[in-house]
Amino acid sequence: MRVDHGDPRPKMGRLSAAAVLATTLEWFDFMIYSTAAALVLGKLFFPSFSGVAGTLASFATFAVGFFARPLGGIIAGHIGDRFGRKPPLVGAMVVMGVATCGIGVLPGYGAIGAWAPLLLVALRLVQGLGVGAQWGGAALLLTEHSPVHRRGYYGSLIQVGSILGAVAGNAMYLLLTDLLDNAQFESWGWRVPFLTGMVLVIIGVVVQLKIEDTPVFQTLREKSVAAQQDAGIRKAPLRDAVRRYWRQILQAAGAFVVVNATFYILISGMLEYGTEQVGLSRTTILVCVMVAGATQLISIPFFGAMSDRTGRRRQYLVGTTLMAVFAFPMFWLIDTGSVALVLLSLIIAFTVHAVMYGPQAALFAEMFPADVRYSGASLGFQLASVFAGGLAPFIMTALLAWTGSAWSVSVYIIAMAALTFVAVYTIHESFRRDLHETSEQVSKEEVTV
Numbered sequence: 001m002r003v004d005h006g007d008p009r010p011k012m013g014r015l016s017a018a019a020v021l022a023t024t025l026e027w028f029d030f031m032i033y034s035t036a037a038a039l040v041l042g043k044l045f046f047p048s049f050s051g052v053a054g055t056l057a058s059f060a061t062f063a064v065g066f067f068a069r070p071l072g073g074i075i076a077g078h079i080g081d082r083f084g085r086k087p088p089l090v091g092a093m094v095v096m097g098v099a100t101c102g103i104g105v106l107p108g109y110g111a112i113g114a115w116a117p118l119l120l121v122a123l124r125l126v127q128g129l130g131v132g133a134q135w136g137g138a139a140l141l142l143t144e145h146s147p148v149h150r151r152g153y154y155g156s157l158i159q160v161g162s163i164l165g166a167v168a169g170n171a172m173y174l175l176l177t178d179l180l181d182n183a184q185f186e187s188w189g190w191r192v193p194f195l196t197g198m199v200l201v202i203i204g205v206v207v208q209l210k211i212e213d214t215p216v217f218q219t220l221r222e223k224s225v226a227a228q229q230d231a232g233i234r235k236a237p238l239r240d241a242v243r244r245y246w247r248q249i250l251q252a253a254g255a256f257v258v259v260n261a262t263f264y265i266l267i268s269g270m271l272e273y274g275t276e277q278v279g280l281s282r283t284t285i286l287v288c289v290m291v292a293g294a295t296q297l298i299s300i301p302f303f304g305a306m307s308d309r310t311g312r313r314r315q316y317l318v319g320t321t322l323m324a325v326f327a328f329p330m331f332w333l334i335d336t337g338s339v340a341l342v343l344l345s346l347i348i349a350f351t352v353h354a355v356m357y358g359p360q361a362a363l364f365a366e367m368f369p370a371d372v373r374y375s376g377a378s379l380g381f382q383l384a385s386v387f388a389g390g391l392a393p394f395i396m397t398a399l400l401a402w403t404g405s406a407w408s409v410s411v412y413i414i415a416m417a418a419l420t421f422v423a424v425y426t427i428h429e430s431f432r433r434d435l436h437e438t439s440e441q442v443s444k445e446e447v448t449v
Contacts, residue, residue: 023161065128066390072132073382077375081237089137096130097200104194136378155361156304241372252380254423260389292346303358319355324417331406
C-alpha cells in the first residue's frame with residue numbers, strides 16, 4: 001500500500017521551522033564540543049598528557065557522548081511509540097540545554113584537579129542522552145506530517161538542522177579565535193558557545209505548547225482505544241522492534257556507518273589534521289570546514305528531494321560508492337596545503353556525503369511500521385553513532401600517529417563504505433510506503449502476498 005491519509009500539507013512551514021530550529025540548536029550544543037575537543041579541551045582538562053595524548057584524551061571524551069546516544073534513543077523510542085513523538089523531543093532539548101551550560105561553567109584541571117575531567121565526561125554523557133533522544137522525534141515530526149511525494153525533502157530538513165548547528169558552532173569559534181588572543185580564548189572564550197545552551201530549554205517549551213503531534217501517532221492512538229487491544233500503541237514497542245525488526249535495525253545502523261564517520265572526520269578530525277599535519281592555521285582550516293559544510297544547506301535538501309523521484313536505496317548506494325572512490329583523492333588534495341584545493345576537497349566530500357544524508361530520514365521512517373518506528377529508527381541511527389561517528393576522530397588521530405600518513409584514514413573510510421554498501425543493498429525498498437501501517441497490517445500483507 002502506498003497512500004497517505006489526511007491533509008497533504010498540514011502546516012508544514014511552521015512544523016519545518018520548529019523542527020529545524022530545534023535540531024540546529026541541539027546539534028550546535030552537541031557539536032561545539034567536537035571543535036573545543038580539537039582546539040582546547042586537551043590542554044585544560046588533561047594537562048599532564050603530551051600533545052597527541054592530550055588530543056586523544058579529549059577526543060575520547062568526545063566519543064563518550066556517542067556511547068550514551070543509544071540509551072537516549074531507547075528511552076525516547078519507547079516514550080515516542082507509546083505517548084507521542086513530541087514528548088521525548090521536548091525532553092531531549094531540555095536535557096541537552098542543561099548539560100551544555102554545565103560544561104560552559106565547569107572549572108578546568110588547574111582549579112579542581114581530577115574532578116574536572118570526571119565531571120566533563122559525566123556532562124558529555126548527558127549530552128549524548130539528549131542528542132540520542134532528539135533525532136527520532138524531529139525526523140518523525142516532519143516525515144509523518146509530510147505529503148508522501150515530498151517525504152524525502154521534508155525529512156532532509158532535519159539533516160539540514162544538524163549541519164546548521166555544526167556550521168554555527170564553527171562560525172562561533174572562528175569569531176572567538178579572531179577576536180581573542182590565545183590566553184583569552186583558553187581562559188574563558190571557549191566557554192561562550194556552551195553558555196547558549198539554555199536557549200534550547202526555551203525552544204522546548206515553545207514546541208510543547210505550539211506544535212501538535214503527528215497524524216500517524218494520532219491514528220495509532222485512535223486504533224488502540226477503538227480496538228481495546230495491542231493494535232496501535234504497544235505496551236513494549238522497544239521489545240517488539242528488536243524482536244520483530246532486528247534485521248531492519250541492523251540495516252539502518254549499517255547504512256549510517258560511513259555517513260556518520262565521514263561527517264565527524266570532516267568537521268572535527270580535519271581541524272586537527274589541517275593544523276598539525278598540513279600546517280594550516282587554525283583560522284584557515286576552520287573557515288574551510290565551515291564554508292564547505294555550509295554547502296550542505298543546499299545539497300542536502302536537493303538530494304532529499306531527488307530521492308522523492310528516484311527512490312532512497314539506489315541513491316544511497318551511489319553515494320556510498322562515490323565516498324569510497326574519493327577517499328584517497330580527498331587527502332591528496334588536502335596534503336597540497338593549497339587553501340583552494342583544501343576547500344575544493346572538502347566541498348566534494350560534503351557533497352558526496354549529502355547524497356546519502358539527504359534521503360536518510362525518509363529511508364529510516366519507511367523501514368519500520370508506525371507502532372515501532374520511533375524505537376527502530378532511533379536505535380539503528382544511534383547504534384551506528386557509537387561505533388562510527390563517536391570513534392572516528394579518535395581512530396583518525398590514532399591511525400595518523402601510527403602510520404604517519406593519511407593513506408590509513410582513506411583505507412578506514414573505504415572499509416566503512418563497503419560495510420554501508422552491503423547494509424543498504426540488503427534493504428527492501430519501501431519507497432512511499434503508507435506510514436500509518438502497523439506491524440499487524442504489514443504482517444497480514446506479507447501473509448497475503
